[in-house]
Amino acid sequence: MKTIDQISFNGKRALIRVDFNVPLDENYNITDDNRMTAALPTIKKILKDGGAVILMSHLGRPKDGPTEKYSLKHLVPHLSDLLGQQVEFADDCIGEDALQKSKEIEKGEVLLLENLRFYKEEEKGDVAFAEKLSKLGDIYVNDAFGTAHRAHASTAVIAQFFPEAKVFGYLMAAELNNAEKILNGAAKPFTAIMGGSKVSDKIQLIERLMEKVDNLIIGGGMAYTFAKADGGEIGTSLLEADKLDLARTLVQKAKEKGVNLLLPVDNVIADKFANDANRDVAKTGEIPGEWMGLDIGPETIKLFSKVVEESKTILWNGPMGVFEMDNFMAGTKAIADAVAKATDNGAFSLIGGGDSAAAVAKFDMVGDVSYVSTGGGALLEYMEGKELPGVKAINE
Numbered sequence: 030m031k032t033i034d035q036i037s038f039n040g041k042r043a044l045i046r047v048d049f050n051v052p053l054d055e056n057y058n059i060t061d062d063n064r065m066t067a068a069l070p071t072i073k074k075i076l077k078d079g080g081a082v083i084l085m086s087h088l089g090r091p092k093d094g095p096t097e098k099y100s101l102k103h104l105v106p107h108l109s110d111l112l113g114q115q116v117e118f119a120d121d122c123i124g125e126d127a128l129q130k131s132k133e134i135e136k137g138e139v140l141l142l143e144n145l146r147f148y149k150e151e152e153k154g155d156v157a158f159a160e161k162l163s164k165l166g167d168i169y170v171n172d173a174f175g176t177a178h179r180a181h182a183s184t185a186v187i188a189q190f191f192p193e194a195k196v197f198g199y200l201m202a203a204e205l206n207n208a209e210k211i212l213n214g215a216a217k218p219f220t221a222i223m224g225g226s227k228v229s230d231k232i233q234l235i236e237r238l239m240e241k242v243d244n245l246i247i248g249g250g251m252a253y254t255f256a257k258a259d260g261g262e263i264g265t266s267l268l269e270a271d272k273l274d275l276a277r278t279l280v281q282k283a284k285e286k287g288v289n290l291l292l293p294v295d296n297v298i299a300d301k302f303a304n305d306a307n308r309d310v311a312k313t314g315e316i317p318g319e320w321m322g323l324d325i326g327p328e329t330i331k332l333f334s335k336v337v338e339e340s341k342t343i344l345w346n347g348p349m350g351v352f353e354m355d356n357f358m359a360g361t362k363a364i365a366d367a368v369a370k371a372t373d374n375g376a377f378s379l380i381g382g383g384d385s386a387a388a389v390a391k392f393d394m395v396g397d398v399s400y401v402s403t404g405g406g407a408l409l410e411y412m413e414g415k416e417l418p419g420v421k422a423i424n425e
């Protein structure tokens with residue numbers, strides 16, 4: 030793997046694709062800066078080596094060109110704080126001003142470019158747009174693992190303009206190494222914990238994991254499709270009605286492969302989708318008509334926790350319930366505790382990005398697990414065995 034360690038940045042301008050697609054509140058405060066802090070080691074190393082840094086990223090999914098809401102300028106103060114130096118900003122990612130600023134940048138300085146997605150050419154993977162971006166730096170560094178599954182101008186297409194000078198940043202390398210630990214050479218027992226809202230998002234991953242895991246735990250909203258497929262009553266719980274056959278097939282496959290498939294045995298139910306809803310506990314398959322399951326129940330917590338605590342490798346993707354509401358976060362918190370305990374006992378635990386990462390951050394437990402990925406979709410696709418365009422572009 031070609032990384033920033035194999036190249037000299039002294040006197041060079043590094044054009045780094047980062048994934049600064051962070052959540053912002055209505056006042057443009059960053060509510061989770063994990064993706065920014067995760068990119069710091071690469072930036073700092075290049076600055077220390079005597080290089081200059083030009084950062085490019087997308088933020089959100091702007092549809093109609095420049096929009097205040099999606100401007101990367103909102104990140105400048107926090108990024109400057111994190112780096113301990115003032116970060117310059119170019120309010121267009123291409124054009125005269127960006128070109129001029131990139132030429133004037135000195136050793137040790139950092140320039141952040143405006144949102145790449147203000148140009149539709151970015152997502153289209155437009156070659157001419159990629160070429161314009163490529164003029165801004167001498168060396169291309171891809172450290173945007175969260176966006177590596179996109180074949181966009183800045184994540185993949187641009188690499189062709191740096192045939193001798195394209196490398197992975199530390200974050201990208203760490204993400205790929207940690208994912209490899211799970212995919213190849215996982216110590217046993219290996220347990221995958223799948224949750225979140227939809228089974229349809231994770232079918233391919235679940236099928237692939239069946240080949241590797243000893244235990245497959247399914248919780249969260251997706252578990253109700255399995256309960257319904259088993260003939261149970263699920264009230265108004267989340268259901269993917271067109272995935273009932275698939276759920277039955279997955280249960281059958283687990284049996285054939287000798288995988289220990291664990292589904293919830295009880296559930297915390299609510300009479301509406303709100304934190305102040307009336308609550309009760311119901312056995313799986315026995316949820317009354319107007320009620321919905323919003324978390325795993327106490328018996329399930331015991332069952333799942335025991336298996337997790339005895340594991341040596343753990344992959345967790347997707348919360349066990351609606352952890353954003355305090356009254357329905359106990360299941361997700363208990364599983365986080367079990368993962369932390371196993372990790373303390375020597376297990377390797379990888380938390381898939383997106384909502385599971387947000388949950389672990391909410392519980393202030395990032396330091397209690399082995400690795401929290403910055404990738405949501407990218408991690409899923411990598412785990413499913415797909416080649417990520419952002420990775421391929423550097424390797425080829």
Ligand SMILES: Nc1ncnc2c1ncn2[C@@H]1O[C@H](COP(=O)(O)OP(=O)(O)OP(=O)(O)O)[C@@H](O)[C@H]1O
Nearest residue numbers: 225226249250322323347350351382383384385405
């Ligand atoms: N029983 C449930 N009923 C309704 N929603 C649920 C339930 N359990 C979990 N959720 C919701 O599922 C959402 C997470 O689902 P998602 O499939 O997006 O998970 P993820 O894989 O962690 O996220 P990402 O795809 O961003 O990585 C959370 O917002 C959570 O509130």
Ligand SMILES: O=C(O)[C@H](O)COP(=O)(O)O
Nearest residue numbers: 048050090175176405406
């Ligand atoms: O948040 C993510 O998963 C990445 O930043 C990619 O964003 P996208 O799904 O809008 O391409």
